[in-house]
Amino acid sequence: MRTAYSVETVRNAERELMARLPEGALMQRAAAGLAAACADLLGGGSGAGRVSAVGRVYGSKVVVLAGSGANGGDALYAGARLAARGARVWAVPLAADRTHEGGLAALLGAGGRVADDPFEVLAVADLVLDGITGIGGRGGLRPDAVPVARAARGGRGVIVAVDLPSGVEADSGEVAGEALRADATVTFGAYKPGLLIDPAREYAGALRLVDIGLGPYLPSVPELEALQHEDVARLLPAPTGESDKYRRGVVGIVAGSARYPGAAVLAVAGALRGGAGAVRYVGPGGDAVIAHYPETLVHEGPPSKAGRVQAWAVGPGLGDGPGVADALASDVPVLVDADGLRLLDPATVRARTAPTLLTPHAGEAAALLGVDRAEVESGRLAAVRELAARYGATVLLKGSTTLVASPDQGVPVRVNPTGTPWLATAGSGDVLSGLAGSLLASGLDPRDAASAAAYLHGLAGRLASHGAPVTAHEVAEAVRGAWRDVVGVRAGA
Ligand SMILES: NC(=O)C1=CN([C@@H]2O[C@H](COP(=O)(O)OP(=O)(O)OC[C@H]3O[C@@H](n4cnc5c(N)ncnc54)[C@H](O)[C@@H]3O)[C@@H](O)[C@H]2O)[C@@H](O)CC1
Numbered sequence: 001m002r003t004a005y006s007v008e009t010v011r012n013a014e015r016e017l018m019a020r021l022p023e024g025a026l027m028q029r030a031a032a033g034l035a036a037a038c039a040d041l042l043g044g045g046s047g048a049g050r051v052s053a054v055g056r057v058y059g060s061k062v063v064v065l066a067g068s069g070a071n072g073g074d075a076l077y078a079g080a081r082l083a084a085r086g087a088r089v090w091a092v093p094l095a096a097d098r099t100h101e102g103g104l105a106a107l108l109g110a111g112g113r114v115a116d117d118p119f120e121v122l123a124v125a126d127l128v129l130d131g132i133t134g135i136g137g138r139g140g141l142r143p144d145a146v147p148v149a150r151a152a153r154g155g156r157g158v159i160v161a162v163d164l165p166s167g168v169e170a171d172s173g174e175v176a177g178e179a180l181r182a183d184a185t186v187t188f189g190a191y192k193p194g195l196l197i198d199p200a201r202e203y204a205g206a207l208r209l210v211d212i213g214l215g216p217y218l219p220s221v222p223e224l225e226a227l228q229h230e231d232v233a234r235l236l237p238a239p240t241g242e243s244d245k246y247r248r249g250v251v252g253i254v255a256g257s258a259r260y261p262g263a264a265v266l267a268v269a270g271a272l273r274g275g276a277g278a279v280r281y282v283g284p285g286g287d288a289v290i291a292h293y294p295e296t297l298v299h300e301g302p303p304s305k306a307g308r309v310q311a312w313a314v315g316p317g318l319g320d321g322p323g324v325a326d327a328l329a330s331d332v333p334v335l336v337d338a339d340g341l342r343l344l345d346p347a348t349v350r351a352r353t354a355p356t357l358l359t360p361h362a363g364e365a366a367a368l369l370g371v372d373r374a375e376v377e378s379g380r381l382a383a384v385r386e387l388a389a390r391y392g393a394t395v396l397l398k399g400s401t402t403l404v405a406s407p408d409q410g411v412p413v414r415v416n417p418t419g420t421p422w423l424a425t426a427g428s429g430d431v432l433s434g435l436a437g438s439l440l441a442s443g444l445d446p447r448d449a450a451s452a453a454a455y456l457h458g459l460a461g462r463l464a465s466h467g468a469p470v471t472a473h474e475v476a477e478a479v480r481g482a483w484r485d486v487v488g489v490r491a492g493a
């Protein structure tokens with residue numbers, strides 16, 4: 001499990017740790033880890049967007065962009081360590097007389113210099129350390145830093161962000177103004193939420209975490225968590241000798257309409273790959289569903305007359321069709337997606353006795369919240385939390401970094417690490433709904449069902465795509481391969 005902590009939590013932990021260490025020791029730990037990561041990148045270490053061509057530290061050209069705070073201090077001390085190993089290092093102080101004194105002195109003492117002309121050295125740099133702002137930064141790069149940041153990006157050097165790409169919001173992942181896009185980010189003590197959530201995540205490049213000893217001082221519950229293979233493997237249902245199709249769970253799919261018959265087929269396609277023992281389709285698309293998947297149980301509806309299920313997934317391609325209110329009136333978990341989300345009343349959802357899972361994309365989330373889509377996209381974490389609180393439901397907010405929030409206080413939001421932009425294709429969400437509904441029916445709680453489904457769906461998208469366009473149908477077909485990939489870790493562990 002990868003975890004992320006808010007700035008306030010990291011600062012509190014740092015304070016506790018610092019009180020037990022000699023002055024400046026923590027910054028030296030950070031700088032040592034940062035210099036080691038830079039040496040690796042200069043040596044041709046991969047993982048970052050650009051790869052350095054120099055092959056070694058000795059003789060390489062390094063530029064340190066130093067802001068006014070401790071982030072600049074980290075960068076300058078790391079620059080000093082690289083200078084001591086034979087790199088030619090130039091400092092570009094961006095806050096004139098407020099540069100970290102100790103860091104600058106260390107750099108000069110190790111043979112580094114202050115650049116006469118920042119643009120000249122940035123043009124030839126093999127590596128640029130971005131120490132403009134870290135967790136103390138607010139509101140995007142300042143105007144005087146913008147041309148320097150652009151020159152860094154325009155040069156050929158590998159850009160290494162110190163703790164965070166300067167200009168991004170650490171806690172929310174928002175990018176309020178201009179920010180410096182890095183090839184790699186070396187972060188200290190703990191990941192910050194912004195490193196895992198778009199749009200900021202896109203600025204961070206490859207992530208490296210430097211352990212500075214913060215672990216014992218961080219709370220057990222993080223702000224954000226990202227499941228990994230082994231976590232998902234533990235969640236996925238596995239039938240035993242005692243299982244039969246009913247014990248494995250029946251998922252009911254309420255989807256599709258005369259206008260969108262394909263949504264019914266795709267939601268069923270996802271549901272069949274999701275672990276439930278049987279899929280019951282309810283709606284007008286039964287013929288199309290049976291033509292593709294004869295193993296499906298079909299019924300014209302309404303859901304309350306269609307037979308017992310352990311969970312409903314309602315909404316994909318439903319248009320104005322019926323079924324949402326009926327499914328919501330049931331006493332089993334209900335996933336509501338797409339058309340089902342329109343006019344969804346918080347009071348109805350809150351009054352339910354069984355859990356509800358909402359799976360909006362940014363546009364649907366914006367409509368539910370009564371805000372612009374852009375506001376949801378730039379502040380995904382706040383939006384998903386607000387929706388979960390307002391509806392008393394688990395919410396999966398789809399997008400480049402899919403988030404899952406629980407309505408319960410103190411439960412970390414989950415961020416899905418497996419997505420690919422190729423998943424932004426028609427019908428992809430229908431497959432996800434079916435898959436998540438199937439996992440709900442097999443007994444996972446809504447947060448686990450949503451995050452395991454997003455994980456498998458993202459991985460399936462990658463497997464099916466391999467860097468090329470992919471269709472929703474192919475994503476559904478690749479879920480089995482993704483499932484095997486995930487549980488293979490468990491078998492080998
Ligand atoms: N506290 C510690 O002992 C440690 C701190 N560490 C480093 O310290 C950083 C935090 O240091 P600080 O609290 O000094 O904060 P930062 O260095 O992140 O930035 C704060 C400074 O930047 C200025 N600033 C804010 N927004 C700006 C903007 N948009 N453009 C330009 N300047 C801006 C502020 O006026 C302030 O002087 C961490 O990100 C990490 O890199 C690490 O060395 C680990 C140990």
Ligand SMILES: [K+]
Nearest residue numbers: 130133162164
């Ligand atoms: K930085």
